[in-house]
Amino acid sequence: MIRQAIALAAFLCWLACLALIVLARRHRFGLDETRGESQKKHRHPTPRTGGMAVVLGWVAGVMLIGAAGYSPEPFNVRIGLAALPLLAVGVWEDLRRHLAPLLRAAATLLSAALAVWLCGVSVTRLDLPGVDAALQHWPWLGWVAATIAIGAMPHAVNMIDGFHGLAGTVGAMILAAIAYVAFKVNDAQIMALAGVGFGALLGFLFWNWPRGQIFLGDTGAYLLGFAVAVLAALLVQRHPQVSPWFALLVLMYPTWELLFSLWRRRMLRGRPGMRADSLHLHHLVYRRITHALQLDDPGHHRTTLNAYTAPYLWSLAAFSIVPAVLWWNSTAILASWCLLFALAYVVAYRRLLR
Numbered sequence: 001m002i003r004q005a006i007a008l009a010a011f012l013c014w015l016a017c018l019a020l021i022v023l024a025r026r027h028r029f030g031l032d033e034t035r036g037e038s039q040k041k042h043r044h045p046t047p048r049t050g051g052m053a054v055v056l057g058w059v060a061g062v063m064l065i066g067a068a069g070y071s072p073e074p075f076n077v078r079i080g081l082a083a084l085p086l087l088a089v090g091v092w093e094d095l096r097r098h099l100a101p102l103l104r105a106a107a108t109l110l111s112a113a114l115a116v117w118l119c120g121v122s123v124t125r126l127d128l129p130g131v132d133a134a135l136q137h138w139p140w141l142g143w144v145a146a147t148i149a150i151g152a153m154p155h156a157v158n159m160i161d162g163f164h165g166l167a168g169t170v171g172a173m174i175l176a177a178i179a180y181v182a183f184k185v186n187d188a189q190i191m192a193l194a195g196v197g198f199g200a201l202l203g204f205l206f207w208n209w210p211r212g213q214i215f216l217g218d219t220g221a222y223l224l225g226f227a228v229a230v231l232a233a234l235l236v237q238r239h240p241q242v243s244p245w246f247a248l249l250v251l252m253y254p255t256w257e258l259l260f261s262l263w264r265r266r267m268l269r270g271r272p273g274m275r276a277d278s279l280h281l282h283h284l285v286y287r288r289i290t291h292a293l294q295l296d297d298p299g300h301h302r303t304t305l306n307a308y309t310a311p312y313l314w315s316l317a318a319f320s321i322v323p324a325v326l327w328w329n330s331t332a333i334l335a336s337w338c339l340l341f342a343l344a345y346v347v348a349y350r351r352l353l354r
Helices: 002-027 050-067 073-095 101-119 128-138 137-158 166-184 186-210 218-236 243-251 252-266 281-290 292-296 303-326 330-354
Strands: none
Touching: 002 186, 050 073, 050 186, 050 218, 073 218, 073 330, 101 137, 101 218, 101 330, 128 137, 137 166, 137 218, 137 252, 166 186, 166 218, 166 243, 166 303, 186 218, 218 243, 243 252, 243 303, 243 330, 252 292, 252 303, 281 292, 281 303, 281 330, 303 330
16 A cells, blocks of 8 residues: 555655646746846746645645555544645745744744654654653653754755755655664654655656756645655654664755755854855856856757756755664764765865856
């Protein structure tokens, strides 16, 4: 039944994306205009409503696995209710634009707090003796940590959503990794929920990469960030054999992109941390690596160069996701890979910035 749910999610998302593309072309519904924002790298106005299609596919798949008994309906309802605030601001931003960053941050934190309250999500251990003792003694510390981490991840995924296929493929890789580890520890619920999300993203990516006919938008990025954070946290919380550093390493690319960008903007440039710019690593890859293809072959236009950018970042994401899957129960190895990833990212960023 899980395979059928994955197929249903993929098909419904694919179909909804097609309908939204047609609707945008005929009625200019939900278009992402190309003028006025320096971080945009596409040629023509494109619908940014793909996240709504992902929501539809994911919800349909969850309903099917709920009916089959893999994920109890009360839990599905609770996690859906928790996601409502961030989905509401995501849809508004995709259709109307110009919501204040603080309002969007408040919505994602509210969804995170609801996930902690309704679904029992918490940070219960980090495999660090003093920290683990504190988390056991003061459980509220784990609730606060989970709220911050889950509330930040939607913005982290949104931050890497800069080129065709980038956030969608990275999200699919993360969900596949979570589903695999859930399978290893016999957690059918988390495996099914992650698998259905993976299927929905496949349906979306058919239209998003390489030609970028529809974008994930804030709705999709927020849902994806929220889902991977909640599922990774629950997997660690439920199964002592899963290292808490698995959750960090499997989410390392968007997490480090967010932390590094906040530090870069605030400390080095003296600008607000959440103000968008075109100095993310994926922008540097575009300008320094893929844009050079246009010099060698002027026939490459912007859409082609956009599509060529994502595979470089997929490789970067795999640099954290693959070892997370291979050593999901080894804290020492996972922590070492976290440090190695951060170092590799900074070195690559500095070399591309010159």
